[in-house]
Amino acid sequence: MPEQLLQDIVIVGGGTAGWMAAAALSTVLRDRYRIRLVESDEIGIVGVGEATIPMIQRFNRVLGIDENEFLRETQGSFKLGIEFVNWGRVGDRYMHGFGRVGQDLWTVPFEQYWHRLRALGKAAPLEAYSITRMASLANRFMPARPDIPNSPLADINYAYHFDASLYARYLRRLAEQRGVVRIEGKITHATRRGEGANPGHIDAVVLESGQRVEGELFIDCSGFRGLLIEQELKTGYEDWTHWLPCDRALAMPCESVSPLTPYTRSTAHRAGWQWRIPLQHRTGNGHVYCSRFISDDEAAATLLAHLDGKPLADPRPIRFTTGMRRKIWNENVVAVGLASGFLEPLESTSIHLIQSAIQQLIDFFPDRGFDAADIDEFNRNSRFHYERIRDFIILHYHVNQRDDAPFWQACADMSIPAALQEKIALFKSHGRIQRFNNELFTEVGWLQVMEGQNLRPQRHHPLAALQDEQATVDYLESVRDVIAKCVDVMPDHAQYIAEHCAAP
Ligand code: FAD
Numbered sequence: 001m002p003e004q005l006l007q008d009i010v011i012v013g014g015g016t017a018g019w020m021a022a023a024a025l026s027t028v029l030r031d032r033y034r035i036r037l038v039e040s041d042e043i044g045i046v047g048v049g050e051a052t053i054p055m056i057q058r059f060n061r062v063l064g065i066d067e068n069e070f071l072r073e074t075q076g077s078f079k080l081g082i083e084f085v086n087w088g089r090v091g092d093r094y095m096h097g098f099g100r101v102g103q104d105l106w107t108v109p110f111e112q113y114w115h116r117l118r119a120l121g122k123a124a125p126l127e128a129y130s131i132t133r134m135a136s137l138a139n140r141f142m143p144a145r146p147d148i149p150n151s152p153l154a155d156i157n158y159a160y161h162f163d164a165s166l167y168a169r170y171l172r173r174l175a176e177q178r179g180v181v182r183i184e185g186k187i188t189h190a191t192r193r194g195e196g197a198n199p200g201h202i203d204a205v206v207l208e209s210g211q212r213v214e215g216e217l218f219i220d221c222s223g224f225r226g227l228l229i230e231q232e233l234k235t236g237y238e239d240w241t242h243w244l245p246c247d248r249a250l251a252m253p254c255e256s257v258s259p260l261t262p263y264t265r266s267t268a269h270r271a272g273w274q275w276r277i278p279l280q281h282r283t284g285n286g287h288v289y290c291s292r293f294i295s296d297d298e299a300a301a302t303l304l305a306h307l308d309g310k311p312l313a314d315p316r317p318i319r320f321t322t323g324m325r326r327k328i329w330n331e332n333v334v335a336v337g338l339a340s341g342f343l344e345p346l347e348s349t350s351i352h353l354i355q356s357a358i359q360q361l362i363d364f365f366p367d368r369g370f371d372a373a374d375i376d377e378f379n380r381n382s383r384f385h386y387e388r389i390r391d392f393i394i395l396h397y398h399v400n401q402r403d404d405a406p407f408w409q410a411c412a413d414m415s416i417p418a419a420l421q422e423k424i425a426l427f428k429s430h431g432r433i434q435r436f437n438n439e440l441f442t443e444v445g446w447l448q449v450m451e452g453q454n455l456r457p458q459r460h461h462p463l464a465a466l467q468d469e470q471a472t473v474d475y476l477e478s479v480r481d482v483i484a485k486c487v488d489v490m491p492d493h494a495q496y497i498a499e500h501c502a503a504p
Pocket of ligand 1: 012013015016017038039040041043044045046047048049050051052164185186188221222223224225227249251286318336337339345348349350351352354
């Protein structure tokens with residue numbers, strides 16, 4: 001028996017998911033496997049997906065990507081968090097910044113002392129205790145300085161904004177350099193083994209030209225259509241629109257304006273929300289909305305009315321159904337990207353889900369065939385990640401006090417998943433946050449959104465009151481003061497880019 005049976009990997013689709021998978025697998029698997037990627041220029045890519053979360057730095061490190069080159073080639077910018085406007089109530093504004101808030105010192109988490117002082121009217125807004133939030137508000141950026149230990153400057157957590165098409169092109173070059181072969185063409189159908197072991201396995205995809213591309217492991221990155229995972233294998237889709245009812249988006253770039261903000265902005269509108277993603281050469285915008293509550297024309301008018309630069313194209317419509325595939329890995333097909341499911345981009349999590357699917361595929365990589373125990377565990381983990389992120393996004397919609405629009409009232413009235421109900425109840429009682437094992441969003445992420453959407457604990461943790469009140473005031477004040485001083489020495493975001501990673 002040959003030592004390694006699995007030789008041929010076929011990636012179907014060359015959007016962000018396809019090229020991320022190709023670049024990562026060609027790096028990790030070296031040249032011991034044949035990796036081919038089939039894509040169709042005629043079909044093209046979804047072309048949105050331009051804001052990320054800090055985990056992407058880990059992906060870039062594994063691939064050996066140089067940050068400055070990467071941002072130059074993708075016209076990218078830095079991201080320290082997301083500003084939410086009009087979410088709790090019209091006129092509200094809060095930051096969900098990356099990294100920590102405050103500095104733990106005594107028995108219970110920092111925010112418990114903050115809850116105590118806030119109730120006494122003696123605390124500043126939460127964001128005053130976080131370097132990424134204060135730097136965002138001042139439009140400043142610099143990478144962390146681990147050489148200054150115990151300083152907030154050593155702890156600057158960030159992600160990127162980039163142009164999705166340039167990102168796919170950048171990764172393609174990298175993957176091709178590492179041996180991936182790209183095949184241009186439109187796939188018409190797939191064929192199955194039909195006999196012997198694993199008769200349900202796909203053995204080839206067939207192109208319009210008649211060319212057969214054979215493989216043993218197929219990675220379905222074909223976007224919403226789920227060419228293999230759904231159209232061929234009929235895996236099924238779990239629909240979550242009763243919790244996340246937005247079903248359409250209009251995407252539209254506009255000219256960049258100054259200042260170049262180091263954060264994404266999400267502005268809630270009457271029946272959805274609008275993203276704003278600052279890049280070097282343009283600003284990406286889009287309106288995500290619920291077609292039951294607003295017409296396409298009204299949605300387009302709302303988007304146009306809230307651009308802060310001259311439009312560079314007409315609005316481009318995209319339709320989707322929030323939810324996930326019943327199985328992300330089925331037979332010998334692993335779905336990655338939009339083929340695996342869709343959670344709206346409110347917290348920029350889709351590209352992260354691509355990264356985490358690739359990581360999991362590496363963790364459960366098959367050798368002499370496909371083991372049901374591995375596939376089941378892969379599917380359980382994928383579901384866990386999807387559901388935890390889903391709940392976090394539902395939180396933004398559900399905890400609102402907007403009485404100006406039926407969409408928001410429907411969101412406030414809807415029933416929510418039990419795990420989220422428990423999280424909210426726990427926070428309401430004593431401000432405690434339960435983080436499920438390995439869940440993507442940390443306690444600090446949940447805290448900022450709960451607090452930003454005006455959810456208030458009835459009481460703080462009892463042990464927060466053991467500390468002398470004036471000592472607590474002084475401590476919080478010192479944290480705030482140090483952060484303000486650190487932000488003062490950070491360069492302007494646009495200036496940092498001009499000096500290190502500006503596109504020519
Ligand atoms: P696609 O880009 O659609 O690529 C599909 C590929 O399959 C293409 O190459 C196509 O040519 C190929 N293909 C399809 N059918 C065939 C065929 N028959 N033959 C040959 N080739 C075929 N994510 C984030 O992380 N941050 C964000 O800010 C964000 N914003 C978003 C906003 C919106 C409105 C939407 C809808 C999504 C957003 N996402 C975001 C998600 C993100 O866009 C996707 O996760 C990402 O682009 C991956 O897409 P994909 O590669 O799976 O699919």
